[in-house]
Amino acid sequence: MLKPLPYLAKENGLYSLIVDGNPYIALAGEIHNSSSSSLEYMKEKVWPNLRGLHLNTVIVPVFWEMLEFRQGSFDFTLVDGIIEQAREENLRLVLLWFGLWKNGRSTYVPGWVKRDDTTYFRACYPGPSATDTISPLCDAAVQADAKAFSQLMSHLKEVDGQQHTVIMVQVENEIGFLGSDRDYSAYANEQFAQSVPQDVSEAFGNNGTWSEVFGGDAAEYFMAYYYARAVEEIAQAGTKEYALPMFVNAWLEQFPERAGAYPSGGPIAKVMKIWKAVAPTIALYAPDIYLADFAKVCEEYTAGGDNPLFIPEARRDMVSATNVFYALGKHDALCFAPFGIEDFLAPADGSDTGIDFGLMMALNIDRSAFHLNGTGPYLAQSYELLGNMLGIINQYRGTGQMTGFLQHHNSGCILPFSKYDLKLTYKRQEQGKPIAGGLVIEVSEDEFILVGIGFSAEFLPKRGEAKKVGFVKIEEGSFVKDRWNMKRALNGDEAAYGISIGRNPSALYVEVYKYNI
Ligand code: N0T
Incomplete structure (x- = not known):
């Protein structure tokens, strides 16, 4: 049977690139x-x-x-x-x-x-x-x-x-x-x-x-x-x-x-x-x-x-390892x-080849965009993480249950979801390390997937609600071909002060609940 050509589709305001019948995201x-x-x-x-x-x-x-x-x-x-x-x-x-x-x-x-x-x-x-x-x-x-x-x-x-x-x-x-x-x-x-x-x-x-x-x-x-x-x-x-x-x-x-x-x-x-x-x-x-x-x-x-x-x-420096989460999410x-x-x-000797820095100087271009300084391994981890959850991402595109965040000149942000507000606090920028950012999916009203780099997360009740929020579970892990694969269940010291993701691209699966004060 003849497979249809790759094409760009728009459905309910959402664009998808369809390749061989399925939505395709290019990492x-x-x-x-x-x-x-x-x-x-x-x-x-x-x-x-x-x-x-x-x-x-x-x-x-x-x-x-x-x-x-x-x-x-x-x-x-x-x-x-x-x-x-x-x-x-x-x-x-x-x-x-x-x-x-x-x-x-x-x-x-x-x-x-x-x-x-x-x-x-x-x-x-x-x-x-x-x-x-x-x-x-x-x-x-x-x-x-x-x-x-x-x-x-x-x-x-x-x-x-x-x-x-x-x-x-x-x-x-x-x-x-x-x-x-x-x-x-x-x-x-x-x-x-x-x-x-x-x-x-x-x-x-x-x-x-x-x-x-x-x-x-x-x-x-x-x-x-x-x-x-x-x-x-x-x-x-x-x-x-x-x-x-x-x-x-x-x-x-x-x-x-x-x-x-x-x-x-x-x-x-x-x-x-x-x-x-x-x-x-x-x-x-x-x-x-x-x-x-x-x-x-x-x-x-x-x-x-x-x-x-x-x-x-996109830029060659470290920010790219984080920007990809934001762009997709x-x-x-x-x-x-x-x-x-x-x-x-x-x-090591292969970096920055073929880039015409002379032209950039003449044009007043910010050269930092072109310096690798170790981006490769971080980008590889970001892509590995995302590449194993593209099916999930496609499932949530356009639903309003997926979003993204990115550190720029801000120290954090609050993302509103159905039952909770998610407060994200970015780790301080560190030379040679990726900036903070990520992608969040609201799987159900109480369950969330957080993937990204360099932040801590706190779930808040909706404004004015006389409730507190606790964790039912916090799992560290990753997706393998779109199936969640738990590596550790975090509790005790690992989660005593809330949850966070360090400088390496990582994923968490959390379930929260509310209780009366
Ligand atoms: C790009 C690449 C290649 C920060 C530069 C960028 C590629 C071309 N040009 O290495 O030549 O073929 O598409 C232009 C630089 C924009 C400066 C943005 C300011």
């Missing part, structure tokens, strides 16, 4: 940009280092320049090899299409595109002076990319249409124009002076020139429109061949928060509306979260309830993936 990692340019390298330096991490999914780039080295002839050796290797490792894949744009630039286009800057014209800085970013206003370039992408998708259908090792595809990477708020080529200037296209004026209920409709953000919206239009054409061409869910990721606004300091026109939350109007083929918009305020980004990307949380890139995330994942359990 993932994204590999470095250049690793998948060689199957040998993947074999030696990537897959072996992923084995201890308890991933179920790997996010891997594929490159236009290698796929269509000569115009019109396509080479799928790499793609096929990666799929085969992933199958051997029992891992699913999310592929990244490094086509016309990658981190704002056009470095991955084939040589025949780079050399022909008449046909494939560049976006310009004011002057105008040319850049190495192909203009999103260049139809010929978009058509060429779309053609290559459709070949990729039709090939995926052929080799993977049954097995679904590849579950999703990201179109381009961190799209947008870097270094300026918009393209200042003569052609772009002309278009910028025009009235906004009809689909835009309809979506925003306003017409006039870009500046009239969007004021100070006009340049950014203008770029967003053309990038979204390009992506829609590319994604549509691919979808026609093989309709895997496709998404677009964003390099977020960072200091000083001016379009161009981050890629202008990419799908940051602010301009997501124009992307949605212009690129309906795109299933979701995904934040690459390197910023310190993880919770804030999660909120921004899910606000309004019409975009599921999918994090294809609080925001029903479909994917969590730290960047450069093959470093996390690599022998």
